[in-house]
Amino acid sequence: MRQKKKSKGVCCWSMLALVVLAIVAVILLVVMVKTDEGSGSPGAPVKKYADALKLAMQFFDVQKSGKLEKNQIDWRGDSGLKDGSEAKLDLSKGMYDAGDHMKFGFPMAFTATVLSWAILEYGDQMQVVDQLEPARSSLKWITDYLINAHPSENVLYIQVGNPKLDHSCWNRPEDMTEKRPLRQVNTSAPGTEVAAETAAALASASLVFKSVDSTYASSLLKHAKQLFAFADKYRKSYSISIPEVQSFYNSTGYGDELLWAAGWLYHATGENSYFQFATGKTAETFGNWGNPTWFSWDNKLAGAQVLLSRVSFFGSKDVSNNDVLGKYRETAEAVMCGFLPKSPTATESRTENGLIWVSEWNALQQSVSSAFLAVVYSDYMLTSRTAHISCSGSTFKPSDLRDFAITQANYVLGDNPMQLSYIVGYGDNYPQQVHHRGASIPADENPSCKDGFKWLEADTPNPNIATGALVGGPFLNETYIDVRNNSMQGEPSTYNSALLVGLLSGLVTTSSVVQSFA
Ligand SMILES: *[C@@H]1O[C@H](CO)[C@@H](O)[C@H](O)[C@H]1NC(C)=O
Numbered sequence: 315m316r317q318k319k320k321s322k323g324v325c326c327w328s329m330l331a332l333v334v335l336a337i338v339a340v341i342l343l344v345v346m347v348k349t350d351e352g353s354g355s356p357g358a359p360v361k362k363y364a365d366a367l368k369l370a371m372q373f374f375d376v377q378k379s380g381k382l383e384k385n386q387i388d389w390r391g392d393s394g395l396k397d398g399s400e401a402k403l404d405l406s407k408g409m410y411d412a413g414d415h416m417k418f419g420f421p422m423a424f425t426a427t428v429l430s431w432a433i434l435e436y437g438d439q440m441q442v443v444d445q446l447e448p449a450r451s452s453l454k455w456i457t458d459y460l461i462n463a464h465p466s467e468n469v470l471y472i473q474v475g476n477p478k479l480d481h482s483c484w485n486r487p488e489d490m491t492e493k494r495p496l497r498q499v500n501t502s503a504p505g506t507e508v509a510a511e512t513a514a515a516l517a518s519a520s521l522v523f524k525s526v527d528s529t530y531a532s533s534l535l536k537h538a539k540q541l542f543a544f545a546d547k548y549r550k551s552y553s554i555s556i557p558e559v560q561s562f563y564n565s566t567g568y569g570d571e572l573l574w575a576a577g578w579l580y581h582a583t584g585e586n587s588y589f590q591f592a593t594g595k596t597a598e599t600f601g602n603w604g605n606p607t608w609f610s611w612d613n614k615l616a617g618a619q620v621l622l623s624r625v626s627f628f629g630s631k632d633v634s635n636n637d638v639l640g641k642y643r644e645t646a647e648a649v650m651c652g653f654l655p656k657s658p659t660a661t662e663s664r665t666e667n668g669l670i671w672v673s674e675w676n677a678l679q680q681s682v683s684s685a686f687l688a689v690v691y692s693d694y695m696l697t698s699r700t701a702h703i704s705c706s707g708s709t710f711k712p713s714d715l716r717d718f719a720i721t722q723a724n725y726v727l728g729d730n731p732m733q734l735s736y737i738v739g740y741g742d743n744y745p746q747q748v749h750h751r752g753a754s755i756p757a758d759e760n761p762s763c764k765d766g767f768k769w770l771e772a773d774t775p776n777p778n779i780a781t782g783a784l785v786g787g788p789f790l791n792e793t794y795i796d797v798r799n800n801s802m803q804g805e806p807s808t809y810n811s812a813l814l815v816g817l818l819s820g821l822v823t824t825s826s827v828v829q830s831f832a
């Protein structure tokens with residue numbers, strides 16, 4: 315080898331050229347395969363994302379409370395039928411938030427908002443793989459509940475079940491016998507974030523159902539407007555009004571929900587008052603311009619920045635040139651720059667193999683939420699023919715953002731050091747002991763509250779598949795302990811699923827978005 319390198323004969327130059335050509339060809343092939351995987355072509359969905367999307371969508375069926383319709387999950391049945399009866403309301407529908415049987419309004423509303431957003435951006439893509447109808451009906455399962463949870467203008471029921479009581483049981487939802495008390499926010503105990511998030515959910519859902527069922531859409535919008543007014547007029551965090559919620563879904567502030575909800579109401583109504591709100595005093599107070607944040611059930615700022623960038627990309631000239639809108643877009647770009655591994659401002663919150671990793675608890679939430687925002691933003695850029703974003707002097711293309719989203723999705727599907735799929739039911743190697751009561755107990759057993767704990771403790775795979783569940787995720791060192799009581803890593807949630815459905819719908823086929831939701 316050494317000798318050959320030194321030789322300068324013609325034969326060796328041409329050999330070198332051949333080798334170089336071969337290498338170039340291989341690189342080109344790899345790039346082409348990668349690009350194809352990323353963008354697909356209309357009507358040609360990428361199989362692995364299509365398969366994963368179909369599974370992920372089913373987790374909503376796993377989580378449904380109430381009298382089930384067209385139930386596809388053979389180990390699930392009716393449950394929570396009397397939920398709400400204490401206040402003479404029908405709160406039987408909705409979804410259990412995670413592995414237990416609580417119905418927590420704050421994360422449930424966020425699940426609905428994200429699912430609506432996914433449908434609005436990627437309904438066409440969902441349709442290609444027959445997932446639009448399931449997405450809409452799961453969304454409606456939540457919005458039916460949210461409408462009933464809002465019986466008068468300034469009252470919103472935000473919780474069904476007593477978390478201490480619920481968490482002291484390990485049984486199937488079908489066998490619940492413990493009391494299901496309700497919690498509400500109202501004018502003497504307001505909850506701005508939960509009311510505003512519910513407004514966001516109902517406003518975004520009204521856009522989803524506009525063309526399908528206009529009566530239902532109007533009802534959604536009416537409730538959304540009332541809830542937004544309630545949230546804004548009585549400004550107080552529900553964590554302060556009802557301190558017990560702090561142990562479960564503590565809110566670290568309501569400014570983000572107000573802006574996010576105003577953004578959705580503006581999209582849903584086109585009314586100037588919501589635009590003024592989203593770009594006015596509240597935005598100056600809570601906008602946190604220039605500072606990237608993580609998108610989660612608690613903090614929607616990054617989502618609001620991307621959503622309002624939509625107006626900057628596609629709105630008419632009289633609104634799109636607004637200064638404050640420009641700040642939303644600049645901050646959305648700072649968020650995107652943080653995601654891109656080669657950006658000078660790339661976040662360091664990543665595992666060695668590139669997974670966005672922020673928190674030990676439910677680690678995949680931020681990986682998937684970041685990837686979802688990245689694919690949406692890259693599609694805004696493509697559809698508006700925006701060639702690049704600039705990150706402290708380096709420029710990046712829409713495909714760079716999409717490639718980032720693909721790395722996160724592929725990691726979740728098993729492209730990781732453990733070669734473990736984090737979606738239950740996907741691939742050959744996925745978590746077997748997901749922290750999920752219903753999945754852990756054989757469907758023909760009906761243990762009471764306490765009798766079920768032997769199923770929590772059993773060191774055997776779950777007898778029922780919690781199809782499509784996205785578990786919490788790996789440690790920073792990229793390991794995962796598949797033991798049922800490991801709720802930190804092994805508990806799935808509906809909000810994770812909504813984010814995952816958004817991400818996979820964005821990747822399943824060609825990248826494009828509609829210019830207007832309305
Ligand atoms: C208002 O909500 C608080 C907190 O849930 C509750 O304690 C109070 O009873 C409610 N007020 C009314 C009039 O129902």
Ligand SMILES: *[C@@H]1O[C@H](CO)[C@@H](O)[C@H](O)[C@H]1NC(C)=O
Nearest residue numbers: 553560561562564565566567
């Ligand atoms: C809930 O969030 C608030 C605001 O960030 C914080 O002050 C409080 O300590 C949190 N409560 C818990 C139990 O973590």
Ligand SMILES: *[C@@H]1O[C@H](CO)[C@@H](O)[C@H](O)[C@H]1NC(C)=O
Nearest residue numbers: 674788789790791792793794
């Ligand atoms: C990975 O991290 C977890 C949590 O910090 C720790 O418990 C575990 O021992 C680590 N595993 C390895 C192989 O380093």
Ligand SMILES: *[C@@H]1O[C@H](CO)[C@@H](O)[C@H](O)[C@H]1NC(C)=O
Nearest residue numbers: 767768770771798799800801
């Ligand atoms: C499950 O884990 C929790 C928290 O670590 C612990 O308090 C509980 O005792 C464990 N339960 C069982 C049955 O192992």
